[in-house]
Amino acid sequence: MTQRICGQVVRVEGPAFRVRGTDGTEWHGVVRGRLKKGKRTATAPVCIGDEVEVTPLSEGQAVIERVLPRRTCLVRRTPLGGRRTHGKAPPVQVLAANVDVVVIVVPAPAVRSTVIDRFLQVASSGGVQPVLCVNKMDLVPEPAARQHVAEVVTPYIRSGIPVVLTSAATRQGVDELAALLRGNLVAFIGPSGAGKTSLLNALCPGLDLRTREVDARGRGRHTTTTSAIYDIGGALVVDTPGLREVAFALDEKDAGDPLLLFEDIAGLAARSRFQDCSHVHEPGCAVKAAVACGELDEARYREYLRLRRALERSPSD
Structure with missing residues (x-):
């Protein structure tokens, strides 16, 4: 045998x-x-x-x-257009397993916290350490545009998530990103057109992965049709197909708990008067008190509320 x-x-x-x-x-x-x-x-x-x-x-x-x-697992629900099974939870799509770090790549010209938070939810529910990478910084040379990027990423920096501003074209931030990845098995995820493949080529000149331009509507065209692991500068990097839609894929015990993404707010929440406090309207809420006295950034609190509403709307099955 x-x-x-x-x-x-x-x-x-x-x-x-x-x-x-x-x-x-x-x-x-x-x-x-x-x-x-x-x-x-x-x-x-x-x-x-x-x-x-x-x-x-x-x-x-x-x-x-x-x-x-699997030690860790990056998953998402099947796309909304996919086949549904009546009365049963839709299957999840496993993006990558056993990764140590997930690099969430988003394009600087269209950076939005709504997109970032959905990918962060994928990382959090899979037990993977996230790194936020805002790519294509060369396409936002104007001070106002760069200020907008800074305002979007500041709450994530304050929450302890590593943030790197990069440009595959000019190599801005590429060495900094490489240092964060070294010695880890890493997955790159993010919307199509964010430049994941171009970043991999910048991290390892000569890799020569195929890239394509965004389409006429500004959306990325899916270039990566396979998933593969590459040895890049002391890191093993997973390249996965671009994703335009990421739905929440939480364990039943975690569903509806936005505090999974807000460790700073979770620490404050423990001091609230009521154990089941939603931090929206209850008296004796330590989170709202922290906002009022300046201990917690108001924009960060608004992001928590926005994600809470999104999770409440997301189907639990």
């Missing part, structure tokens, strides 16, 4: 996978049928970054027998 070998999924292209063993050996793999047919809540049984057990079949070929437990 052929012995099973442990490895990591380093490339996903449709139903085909590439698995790398601990000794550097690589196999082209397919998934064992029982994994496809088994009961699951995700759209696919295996994703990029998964640690798996494989059975080698011949030189360079193997079958994925089992997916090992």
Whole structure:
């Protein structure tokens, strides 16, 4: 009987996978049928970054027998246009597994906290440390535009999230970003057209990943059609297809809890008079008191309220 070998999924292209063993050996793999047919809540049984057990079949070929437990997991709900199952929770799409850091790349000319918060929710619910990267800073040379960027990212800086302003074209912030990634398995996520692939090329000249311009409506065209792990400057980096829509994918116990993204507000919330305080209208609210005395930034509090409303509107099933 052929012995099973442990490895990591380093490339996903449709139903085909590439698995790398601990000794550097690589196999082209397919998934064992029982994994496809088994009961699951995700759209696919295996994703990029998964640690798996494989059975080698011949030189360079193997079958994925089992997916090992994931340390972290970046997921999203299936897009709204996708197929729904009546009476059942829609499956989630697993973006990447076992990553240490997720770099959320957003474009400076269209930077919005609403977009950032949705990607932060993906990172938070998956247990992954986020880094916010505002890219294409070369496209906002005007002082007013740069001031707007600063106003958007300031609440995240105050909450302890690393923020890097970059330009793949001018290499602004590229070395700073590389230093944050070194020694980690990292996933790049963000809306299409944010410049994730261009950043990867800037981090590792010669990588030469394919890029495309935004379309006539200013939206990014999906360029990355596969998920892969690249060795870039001492970091292993996952490049995933661009996402235009990210829906909340929380565990049932976490659903509706915006404090998952606001550790500073969560610390204040513990001092409120009522344990189930919503921090919106109750008396004795330590969060509102902190805003009134200047201990908590008012813009930060408004972001909390906005996300709370968004979570209340998001379907729990």
